[in-house]
Amino acid sequence: MLPFFVRMTGKKVVIAGGGQIAYRRLLPLLHEGAYITVISPEAIDAIVHLAEQKRITWHPRPIEPTDYSDAFLIIAATNDPHVNEQIATYASPNQLVNVASNHLLGNVHIPASFSRGRLQIAVTTGGANPALAKQIKKQLEQQFDESFAKYVDKQYKQRQQRKKP
Ligand SMILES: C[C@@]1(CC(=O)O)C2=NC(=C\c3[nH]c(c(CCC(=O)O)c3CC(=O)O)Cc3[nH]c(c(CC(=O)O)c3CCC(=O)O)/C=C3\N/C(=C\2)[C@@H](CCC(=O)O)[C@]3(C)CC(=O)O)/[C@H]1CCC(=O)O
Ligand SMILES: NC(=O)c1ccc[n+]([C@@H]2O[C@H](COP(=O)([O-])OP(=O)(O)OC[C@H]3O[C@@H](n4cnc5c(N)ncnc54)[C@H](O)[C@@H]3O)[C@@H](O)[C@H]2O)c1
Numbered sequence: 001m002l003p004f005f006v007r008m009t010g011k012k013v014v015i016a017g018g019g020q021i022a023y024r025r026l027l028p029l030l031h032e033g034a035y036i037t038v039i040s041p042e043a044i045d046a047i048v049h050l051a052e053q054k055r056i057t058w059h060p061r062p063i064e065p066t067d068y069s070d071a072f073l074i075i076a077a078t079n080d081p082h083v084n085e086q087i088a089t090y091a092s093p094n095q096l097v098n099v100a101s102n103h104l105l106g107n108v109h110i111p112a113s114f115s116r117g118r119l120q121i122a123v124t125t126g127g128a129n130p131a132l133a134k135q136i137k138k139q140l141e142q143q144f145d146e147s148f149a150k151y152v153d154k155q156y157k158q159r160q161q162r163k164k165p
Helices: 020-031 045-052 081-090 130-143 147-163
Strands: 012-016 035-039 057-059 073-076 096-099 112-116 119-123
Touching (some): 012 020, 012 081, 020 035, 020 045, 020 073, 045 057, 073 081, 081 096, 112 147, 119 130, 119 147
Parallel strands (some): 012 035, 035 057, 073 096
Antiparallel strands (some): 112 119
């Protein structure tokens, strides 16, 4: 798999499932300015709350293929592995698909990641050991502490200045 950083601003994202894993996927996407629709018969309070605030759309019913036919990114995070598998099967080969329950399906893996300003560090074990990815991320968080945000952002401003005619 190829590591990629994708600009998600304005992109349509459909999330199947309304549990903790769906919420964990949803938060950074919302932060990036994606348009998020959650399709799930039930949802945790945090998701319901976001829907009430109209920051996301939530349809309280099981997912159907027509729900994600025009999505840029589809996240299959239901607790039914067959439903998640079906999503991976019905999605077009031109869509991005993340399947939370089976690392062999879909074409996108979510890494453990953190940011220090413009510095972003992401770690994946390719499904071998997600807990290890989390542990490595925690070690890197200590190595690259909060002070790096200021440092990197200053470098960025200087770069931008140099580019000006
Ligand atoms: C890095 C992180 C990012 C995130 O989720 O945000 C992430 N999993 C995290 C934690 C974690 N996940 C699991 C545990 C329980 C302990 C254990 O089993 O080890 C813990 C530990 C915990 O929660 O503390 C269980 C688990 N995970 C997957 C399966 C199914 C499978 O492997 O097939 C199962 C079994 C489920 C079951 O049995 O039902 C699959 C995936 N998990 C991925 C990412 C992708 C691969 C990335 C990689 O390999 O590095 C992938 C392929 C899916 C994807 O791409 O969405 C996040 C750390 C968050 C952080 O940084 O704080
Ligand atoms: N990637 C990871 O880090 C990781 C970690 C743990 C678990 N998992 C996997 O992620 C999945 C979700 O975990 P969770 O803890 O959020 O589960 P959960 O049980 O809390 O939530 C599942 C959600 O799926 C919804 N759902 C069920 N059938 C549906 C359907 N047909 N259409 C739409 N929504 C439907 C339910 O209403 C519920 O909201 C599980 O399959 C689990 O194996 C992944």
